[in-house]
Amino acid sequence: MTNLSTFNKDMTDNRWTKFKLTADFDSDVRSIYEAWATPAGLQSWFLRKADFYTIAGRQREAEEFIKKEDTYSWYWHGYNDETVENGQVLENNGADLLKFTFSGGSIVTVDIQNKYGLTLIELTQENIPPEDDPSKNLYVQCQIGWTFYLTNLKSIIEGGKDLRNKRVDLFTSFK
Template identity: 65%
Template sequence: MDQTRWSKFKLCGDYNVDLRSLYLAWTTPAGLEKWFLRKADFFTVPQRLREAGEQILKEDTYSWYWHGYDNSMVQTGSILEANGHDFVKFTFSGGSMVSVNFSTRNGLTIIELEQTNIPPEDDPEKNLLVQCQVGWVFYLANLKSVFEGGKDLRNKRVDLPGCFK
């Protein structure tokens, strides 16, 4: 069986939103909190907390907090690349890496997300590839919903576990 098949995936979405707005939605704390996270803290190399509208840079570290969970559930990682225009790459769950490319085609902004270096897992319920792919499909749809229609689809209630956060 080809193990590399289960170590990465790629998703793509089209958005009727300008590229710059979508790039900032991925690369500022306020942008990420609008459609993805409850709280996004980014720290510079000297450990200064970035301001809400301040763009992240390569070598920043992050602490991300999810809707539907208290502050004990935190995702930490680092920014591997951020070119300020159309590409960002960061570490993610289980030592994996997420790359996000932005481009324009036929009047739309295209986002291509690729998650790589996903570790193998024998237990299907803990399969990071499946869990992350399902999560990213939801969040890419929520990004579209928030920016094109103004409706946030996230479950923000801690008392409703198991729903999309």
């Protein structure tokens, strides 16, 4: 008879360390890329504030394109400035591909392509650390978050409606 606890220790279960999401947009690749690759673009659909810094430490302007090796500090609506995500841009080809560090040491890759008459985003988050506490599970929490924000990007790009709740008082009343 096989001892399952020994089997599980020997066999790494990678199902919870990586996920991939795909979203389609009725837009051009460049517009979607700009929404991901500039501080102003990210603030239009994703973040309250997106600060990027060059290797020399200069803060990038709102419309300036981010570059490989930039570092960032991201701030969300509904949270004060003490809640911040810091990371680094690992790759940026200047046209349709970005890769950056994210929560828990994970890595997010955003690949933007024109296929089937649509612009597609394939977002992959990998190197997600294991977590025993389900409330802290990045695999689940990040997948939920990215699904919402990709939906919000589609809403803004295709219709102009921002789905984010920007009222801090509503967030604090549920905490």
